[in-house]
Amino acid sequence: MRENINLKVNIGGLELKNPVIAASGCFGFGREYSRFFDIKRLGGIAVRGLTLQPQKGNPPPRIAETPSGILNSVGLQNPGVHTFIEKEIPFLRKIDTTIIANVSGNTIEEYESMAEILSNADVDAIELNLSCPNVQEGCLRFGSSAQKVESVVSRVKNYAKKPLLVKLTPNVTDITEIAKAAEEAGADSVSLINTILGMAINAKTRRPILGSITGGLSGPAVKPIALRMVYEVSRAVKIPVIGMGGICNATDAIEFLLAGASAVMIGTAGFANPMVWVETIEGIEDYMAENSINSVTELIGGLIV
Amino acid sequence: MRENINLKVNIGGLELKNPVIAASGCFGFGREYSRFFDIKRLGGIAVRGLTLQPQKGNPPPRIAETPSGILNSVGLQNPGVHTFIEKEIPFLRKIDTTIIANVSGNTIEEYESMAEILSNADVDAIELNLSCPNVQEGCLRFGSSAQKVESVVSRVKNYAKKPLLVKLTPNVTDITEIAKAAEEAGADSVSLINTILGMAINAKTRRPILGSITGGLSGPAVKPIALRMVYEVSRAVKIPVIGMGGICNATDAIEFLLAGASAVMIGTAGFANPMVWVETIEGIEDYMAENSINSVTELIGGLIV
Amino acid sequence: MNTRYRILKAEYLNVDTFLLTVQSELISKKARPGQIVTIKCGDEGGVILRRPISICSVDREKGTFDIAIQIRGKGTKILSKFKAGDMIDIMGPLGQGFSLYPKHKKIIAIGGGIGIFPLLQLLKDHPAENKKAILGFRNKSCVILEEEFRQACNELFISTDDGSYGDKGFVTDTLKKVMDKEPADMLFFCGPLPMMKLGVEIAKEYNTPCEVSMEQRMGCGIGACLVCVCKTKKEDDWEYTQVCKMGPVFSGDKIIID
Amino acid sequence: MNTRYRILKAEYLNVDTFLLTVQSELISKKARPGQIVTIKCGDEGGVILRRPISICSVDREKGTFDIAIQIRGKGTKILSKFKAGDMIDIMGPLGQGFSLYPKHKKIIAIGGGIGIFPLLQLLKDHPAENKKAILGFRNKSCVILEEEFRQACNELFISTDDGSYGDKGFVTDTLKKVMDKEPADMLFFCGPLPMMKLGVEIAKEYNTPCEVSMEQRMGCGIGACLVCVCKTKKEDDWEYTQVCKMGPVFSGDKIIID
Numbered sequence A, B: 001m002r003e004n005i006n007l008k009v010n011i012g013g014l015e016l017k018n019p020v021i022a023a024s025g026c027f028g029f030g031r032e033y034s035r036f037f038d039i040k041r042l043g044g045i046a047v048r049g050l051t052l053q054p055q056k057g058n059p060p061p062r063i064a065e066t067p068s069g070i071l072n073s074v075g076l077q078n079p080g081v082h083t084f085i086e087k088e089i090p091f092l093r094k095i096d097t098t099i100i101a102n103v104s105g106n107t108i109e110e111y112e113s114m115a116e117i118l119s120n121a122d123v124d125a126i127e128l129n130l131s132c133p134n135v136q137e138g139c140l141r142f143g144s145s146a147q148k149v150e151s152v153v154s155r156v157k158n159y160a161k162k163p164l165l166v167k168l169t170p171n172v173t174d175i176t177e178i179a180k181a182a183e184e185a186g187a188d189s190v191s192l193i194n195t196i197l198g199m200a201i202n203a204k205t206r207r208p209i210l211g212s213i214t215g216g217l218s219g220p221a222v223k224p225i226a227l228r229m230v231y232e233v234s235r236a237v238k239i240p241v242i243g244m245g246g247i248c249n250a251t252d253a254i255e256f257l258l259a260g261a262s263a264v265m266i267g268t269a270g271f272a273n274p275m276v277w278v279e280t281i282e283g284i285e286d287y288m289a290e291n292s293i294n295s296v297t298e299l300i301g302g303l304i305v
Numbered sequence C, D: 001m002n003t004r005y006r007i008l009k010a011e012y013l014n015v016d017t018f019l020l021t022v023q024s025e026l027i028s029k030k031a032r033p034g035q036i037v038t039i040k041c042g043d044e045g046g047v048i049l050r051r052p053i054s055i056c057s058v059d060r061e062k063g064t065f066d067i068a069i070q071i072r073g074k075g076t077k078i079l080s081k082f083k084a085g086d087m088i089d090i091m092g093p094l095g096q097g098f099s100l101y102p103k104h105k106k107i108i109a110i111g112g113g114i115g116i117f118p119l120l121q122l123l124k125d126h127p128a129e130n131k132k133a134i135l136g137f138r139n140k141s142c143v144i145l146e147e148e149f150r151q152a153c154n155e156l157f158i159s160t161d162d163g164s165y166g167d168k169g170f171v172t173d174t175l176k177k178v179m180d181k182e183p184a185d186m187l188f189f190c191g192p193l194p195m196m197k198l199g200v201e202i203a204k205e206y207n208t209p210c211e212v213s214m215e216q217r218m219g220c221g222i223g224a225c226l227v228c229v230c231k232t233k234k235e236d237d238w239e240y241t242q243v244c245k246m247g248p249v250f251s252g253d254k255i256i257i258d
């Protein structure tokens, strides 16, 4: 880390040593990538999406490649929040970085329970996934109306004793309404975007490529959409915004910061380049040095329009 | 054209000699591309978006390249419907293909007027653009609620004496609702998707790349989203669906047909390859020959799920 | 972490399959038969996922390894343009390879199509006394690496779907005949899913342990994203397990192919 | 319609600018100075738009033409990897070039940076008796094609921003000095927007007609999509006009640079 360069950001009460976070679902519980780089370099880790009970997930194939993007349909395969606490937190806590527990529920009660359970566990923040498109019931439905978001978030807020991030779905007519609902209900920050519902077909076999027919689009293809939504949302709410969607390098990350994000998450790009998180942190430092910027917070919302 | 291969499709009363149409806004009024290939090969031409009065359009830059896609913000620059009729129809009518007039209005009355004017002009069909994201007022707002779509379409229907296509915006929570509203209001078919609202930033200058800050995303990047929407809509309505979004070749086009489209439109891909429309038609023929398919209608909705 | 290595040789094995010899001390030393690497296809951005490819053979002394790749779609097409001298971005070795137990004295490796590749180093490294290989190809022009396999085992059987070379028919038919004549004590399968499904059943019939190498579309390639799963047994239930990390090689007892 | 042509020569002019000589009877015969071509960057799909590039010079006898390209971003980076012998996908010639009127006896072509390229063939083809060129570069290491320009005109002035080669300062400063000494009857500008804006003003001051070659991001490159517009005068109003089809060269009278 360079001297005189301050990468610290504060996301609604959550202090991060730098604004680069591993996105949920793409980084497991950190174990695998820790073989490739020193994961304490990360500003934070959003762990794989958790549910109250273990989930088997969707039938394979669960991934399809699309132009500059991927579709996934993992369907929240995870060991459940209890096993996470028992088996994964001890490993994660040895690493000096911020741990964000990403949670999905089928009912408001499940969201409440998980918020309570995780508030008593050793994680730094809770990210409510109201937006996963890969499960039939539950979270996509919660995330697509302002009213439902308002009611889930305000009820969860009673149980969450840690900074509460609300992750928004891009599959909506007006994402600023949803973000405002989350803010009013007490969210400490919003993170966006989750994946965009999509589909891939094999013309030869005449079948869908994914086992569950549709899946969620992520990667560079969605970047322009994500950037627009971050720009819109950051102007509509006062709470911090965490931006993501197709970030592959420091330039992309800086674009999100300029558009109004206080931090960024990176997921898909790690599949091609496991060093993407570290390279992005270093690239932001380089950009700041070149442009004589001392604190990364100076970049946030710095777009000249 | 091969013998024994029937490419004809019927789109809600509109007969096309083949299912490949030039998408609105990307093909002008046909003059330019007619220098490159014999445009009577096309199943149809959707002309540049028309308004009642001439429009200057948005300030440049009006295009930004994104991963596997482009953003545009033309903003409906056009000479107005009257000049179109006077200056462009005579040229277009000399070409043996189907002419679809694409129209946008600021008010329902404008849509009504244009439908009336064009019903008395020599075009084959009218495509209502309820979905252009590049103008402040008007069409995006009409296209993003089922109720408004219902009211515009049903009122326009009184004046439209030609097959009426309704073009849908993907910037909505549930596109099937919008499609159903269009169907109920009397649309003869729906075409989708228009562009997805996006944004591009130049990290060096810290400014938006587009003169109007945001623009509409098209090209291969959006294909998985478009394909999913076509799949959903074609199962939700009985009227024919025209699919588009990122089609670059016959394989892509066949995927849309399998997903449920009765015809396809191609826009952005023509920028890289002006022969894309012809190559797509020929590629569909090849696929049909290889798979012993006599009529292209056998492919429509032929996805095996 | 370095993932960029130099290609020493690039040559076609037949019209759509090529072999790359890559220089890497690390991968050649660490790789176990059946393990994979994942390869980046290009930098233009359109094709973003790495392609999983089996390590076909290694030269631990020279510090090189070989991979054989069949052109299927966009990614492998891009890879086919690499030439000797180019740098290529490869992560590996990844996953779990085949089990090389000294207790197995007579083994048979059964492969079909691109499934034959990981079997070559398996045969080279396995300590068994009697090593047989049964390889299946579409037709004569698809037959590749025959000499290399012949040298790596005691007996080689080749069959083609159309009988244009070797026996006509499926490798599983040949397997039964071979087992009837001289039973092996371990079987290794790699190839199309129906072939492996049948293989596991045959192994059961003959009461012989077996391992299969599974294929699945991958994301991260290291176990983090859970997109590459296959079904495996778990007590009296089943679960989805990562092919990239817990496989690609699974015990015939554990895998569920349905 | 064929758009694939063979590259005969590919060489660097300086560290980030390269020149391609392309074989095409059609383009070399039809091209007029100031016209452009659009070039496809690759097939992997990530980079989809063609890049607009000026025709720099043509050899009508050999049926070849030259383009000079500066590496700026993704697309030009991909183009920089093309080698002699490769096929390249080029559409052209497109747009309107410079006006070559015999009535103009003394012309000056003023170019900055990549804006110098279309001026070379202009100087070669223009029928004027007295042809001067004023070229501006960032610094000495950016100076390219000097000899070619010297041969194509009667007098060549070079300036650099930092004075490391030729005069120090802007081409517009040089222009004024040259005009004060010996006025021309036609000026041609191509370069950064501020330079051209100033150029049009200077031309007005000296009551001399001029043409400018505009830059704009393009889609179709042939006039169909209306993304590449600039402002032009229209009676007592203005309108947006396609740079690709009605330009890139516009009369100084017609263009509005704001």
Ligand SMILES: Cc1cc2nc3c(=O)[nH]c(=O)nc-3n(C[C@H](O)[C@H](O)[C@H](O)COP(=O)(O)OP(=O)(O)OC[C@H]3O[C@@H](n4cnc5c(N)ncnc54)[C@H](O)[C@@H]3O)c2cc1C
Residues within 6 Å of the ligand: A064, A065, C036, C049, C050, C051, C052, C053, C054, C055, C068, C069, C070, C071, C072, C073, C074, C075, C076, C077, C114, C117, C118, C214, C215, C216, C217, C218, C248
């Ligand atoms: C464990 C394992 C080992 C393999 N070993 C070899 C080998 O040694 N030699 C060889 O030629 N091939 C091997 N393959 C298959 C190879 O990975 C695919 O042929 C290749 O990924 C196809 O990529 P493409 O770009 O040509 O096809 P595309 O259809 O363009 O690929 C699109 C996407 O689907 C994935 N995909 C397509 N087909 C397959 C497949 N059969 N398996 C997994 N992913 C697929 C691609 O990786 C990519 O993500 C192996 C696959 C696996 C899973």
Ligand SMILES: Cc1cc2nc3c(=O)[nH]c(=O)nc-3n(C[C@H](O)[C@H](O)[C@H](O)COP(=O)(O)OP(=O)(O)OC[C@H]3O[C@@H](n4cnc5c(N)ncnc54)[C@H](O)[C@@H]3O)c2cc1C
Residues within 6 Å of the ligand: B064, B065, D036, D049, D050, D051, D052, D053, D054, D055, D068, D069, D070, D071, D072, D073, D074, D075, D076, D077, D114, D117, D118, D214, D215, D216, D217, D218, D248
């Ligand atoms: C009429 C005209 C003539 C030109 N002649 C030449 C020439 O002879 N030699 C030369 O080196 N360059 C020339 N240029 C500039 C050249 O087109 C750009 O440098 C090039 O498009 C940049 O592409 P990129 O992929 O490197 O940059 P990127 O930034 O990756 O490009 C992204 C997108 O923006 C567009 N873009 C970026 N910069 C420009 C620009 N300055 N003008 C137009 N579009 C741009 C690209 O075409 C692409 O669509 C000309 C431009 C125009 C409009």
Ligand SMILES: Cc1cc2nc3c(=O)[nH]c(=O)nc-3n(C[C@H](O)[C@H](O)[C@H](O)COP(=O)(O)O)c2cc1C
Residues within 6 Å of the ligand: A023, A024, A025, A026, A048, A049, A050, A072, A074, A076, A102, A129, A132, A167, A193, A194, A195, A217, A218, A219, A220, A244, A245, A246, A247, A265, A266, A267, A268, A269, C219, C225, C227
């Ligand atoms: C394989 C995969 C699994 C994901 N799982 C989750 C999840 O469990 N919870 C969640 O909130 N987001 C999940 N996401 C979404 C990402 O966190 C992120 O929002 C999205 O992929 C966009 O960022 P990217 O383009 O950098 O990947 C997943 C994405 C991928 C690709």
Ligand SMILES: Cc1cc2nc3c(=O)[nH]c(=O)nc-3n(C[C@H](O)[C@H](O)[C@H](O)COP(=O)(O)O)c2cc1C
Residues within 6 Å of the ligand: B023, B024, B025, B026, B048, B049, B050, B072, B074, B076, B102, B129, B132, B167, B193, B194, B195, B217, B218, B219, B220, B244, B245, B246, B247, B265, B266, B267, B268, B269, D219, D225, D227
């Ligand atoms: C430059 C440009 C201009 C467009 N103008 C219009 C328009 O005027 N009316 C309209 O309905 N759609 C317009 N569109 C949208 C296209 O018709 C099409 O719906 C969209 O681009 C997706 O298809 P594609 O990916 O094949 O381009 C425009 C698209 C582009 C790229």
Ligand code: FES
Residues within 6 Å of the ligand: C217, C218, C219, C220, C221, C222, C223, C224, C225, C226, C227, C228, C229, C242, C243, C244, C245
């Ligand atoms: S590919 Fe990510 S877990 Fe296997």
Ligand code: FES
Residues within 6 Å of the ligand: D217, D218, D219, D220, D221, D222, D223, D224, D225, D226, D227, D228, D229, D242, D243, D244, D245
């Ligand atoms: S680029 Fe399409 S009109 Fe100029």
